Amino acid sequence: MTTIDSALFDDLQARGLIAQTTGGDVLAEYLAEGSRTLYSGFDPTADSLHIGHLVPLLALKRFQLAGHKPVALVGGATGLVGDPSFKAAERKLNTPDIVAGWTNKLKAQVSRFIDFDCGENSAEVVNNLDWVGQMNVLDFLRDVGKHFSVNNMINKESVKQRIDREGAGISFTEFTYMLLQSYDFAELYKRYNCTLQIGGSDQWGNITGGIDLARRMYSGETYGLTLPLVTKSDGTKFGKTESGTVWLDPAKTSPYAFYQFWLGTADADVYKFLRYFTFLSLSDIAAIEERDRNTEGRPEAQSVLAKEVTRLIHGEEGLRAAERITEALFSGGLEQLSEPDLEQLQLDGLPSSTLVRAQLADKPLTQWLVDAEMAASGKQVKDALGRGAVLINGDAITFDENLDGAACFNESRARFQRFYIVKLGKKKYHLFVVE
RNA sequence: GCAGGGGUUCCCGAGUGGCCAAAGGGAUCAGACUGUAAAUCUGACGCGAAAGCUUCGGAGGUUCGAAUCCUCCCCCCUGCACCA
CATH class of the missing domain: 1.10.240.10 (Tyrosyl-Transfer RNA Synthetase)
Structure with a gap:
């Protein structure tokens, strides 16, 4: 029998991890009373998750640690449609095989965070393409679509800006996204008795849609909880x-x-x-x-x-x-690094490139650094040069030297004949190995 | 399809014949200050070391000269029509 940590809800709240919930105190009690199954969805919009996904991902784990059963849903189907929630513009569709590839990658990634072998509350990873994929249009329209009121849908905050905003618009495809995600919740309710969906606060509309659908289709009582959008104090975008x-x-x-x-x-x-x-x-x-x-x-x-x-x-x-x-x-111990240390840095993943000594004179330093992706353009390097912010193995490089790549990476400056640590600005480092 | 409104440098957004590589803001980068922070100040911010080169949805044209004018095309938005 799994032990339930009844303090979970309070802990989440104290961490500031609860943006909104349905049910209020009822949900807190519901979670305290027994092991529940919950899910969160991740749509394959790229070949990897990013740190913006971390909050819901870790939340699944928090629930699991507290004795609940997490289901990670990877949106092989929803990823084909595109979530319009709070998006300023229609997104372009990716091809099914690309989305399928991304789906597999995300499945693997997600799986590393939750435990699949801990008894009753072991995690599951599912793909909504498995149940949406073979559904036909008429069934969808009759069984799912019938439960949705367009009047309500267009009043959802998440699509409002797309409908109201001059110059924007929303396709039927994206408009339908909510139905798909709602159907996921209903389906997981049926399959796993999944009674809670969590997600970012931008998912509120989709989540409540799912709660309604589960009730209408299966008379299921389900809950929703949203996590806050991560913001930074200076107002710039997190991540x-x-x-x-x-x-x-x-x-x-x-x-x-x-x-x-x-x-x-x-x-x-x-x-x-x-x-x-x-x-x-x-x-x-x-x-x-x-x-x-x-x-x-x-x-x-x-x-x-x-x-x-x-x-x-x-x-x-x-x-x-x-x-x-x-x-x-x-x-500050750059000079003290031994040859094996430098080799280790490269293995550890310090950005590095290999150059051929005979070719060094072909390009100015600015170009070598741009090629190594230390800077977006030579202009940026030039600016740094003018302020003495480009260092090779500790030596500040000047404008004049810049033109001659070979002089910048000259042999007397090398560590162990081949290593050059280039520092651009205060934080950017790159290891060049010249052969 | 018709009518109207749009498409400007990463984003927002000015610019309607020369003074425009294109205002302003944001983001970003570098410097000073610091703590590899924040705030603030300074500089950069199409590409190029430079000379110079390439931009304002696309293609042509008018002009000494176009982001700005004309023609055609593409795309977006709003309304109407078509359909029923």
Whole structure:
């Protein structure tokens, strides 16, 4: 018999992880009284999840740890249609085989976070294409569509801006998305007695749609809970860096870059993020906050956050690699790195490139750095050059040197004849290996 | 199909014949200050080391000169019509 942690709801609330719920206190009680089955959906809109998906993903795990059974739904079907919720414009459709490929990747990714072998509340991963895929249009219209009122649908906040906004619009396809997702909930209710759907706060309309449908089709009593949208205190979008989205796939965002992302969290956000993204207890987090408040200089919270989240996503190994690189680059000991250290940095995932010595003179430094994706354009490098912000193995490079790639990467500047650590600005590092 | 409104540099959004590589804001990058933070200030922000080159949905045209004018085409929005 699974033990239920009746404090779950209070804990979620205290973490700020509850945006809205249906049922209010009834839901809290319902969760405290027994092991429930809940689900959250992830649509394949890319070949990897990103940190924006982390809140619902971790929430599934929080529920599981508290004794409930999580179902992760990967939207092989809904991904073919596109969720219009709060989107400014119609999205372009991806081909079925692309979506199928992404679906498989997401299934694998999602599976790493929840436990499939813990008895009664073992997790499930499902794909809604399995039940929507073979449904025919007429059945859908008669069995599902009949339960929806267009009048209600167009009043949903999530599609309103698309309907009201001049210059926008919404296709029937996207408009129908809500029906598909609602049907998922009803179907999971039938299959697994799944009685709770969780999701981002943008999913509220879709979730309540599902609750209504489950009641109408099966007289099922179900609940919804939404998680807050992650926002930053400065108003910029969470989860983006200069180089774009922060992905969970280590091939798309290295553990080092991932670690650095969290390390850069603003003070104003970091304690909130600890509550959102880690499993540290609220009292531990409060203790960290208290210590930081009483300490001069750099707070401890960011490194705790980076460590916890990186370990969660990339494991102990990924975390250690990220820490090794960070330590080497930011603790000032660059000159002390041994040859094996430098080789290890490369293995650990420090961005690196291999250049051929004979070709160095072909391009200016600006171009080499652009090619290595250290900067988007030579202009940016040029700007940095003018401010002495480009360092090769510690030497500031000048404008004049820039033109001659070979001079920049000259042999006397090399470490162990072939390694050059280029620093652009305060944080960007790249290892060049010249052969 | 008809009528009207639109498509501008990453985003929003000015610009209606030269002073426009194109206002302003946001985002982003670099510098100062710091704690690899925030705020603030400074600079950059189509590409190029530079000379210079390429842009304002697409293709042509008018003009000494076009993002701005004309023609055709593509796409989006709103309404009407068609259909019933």
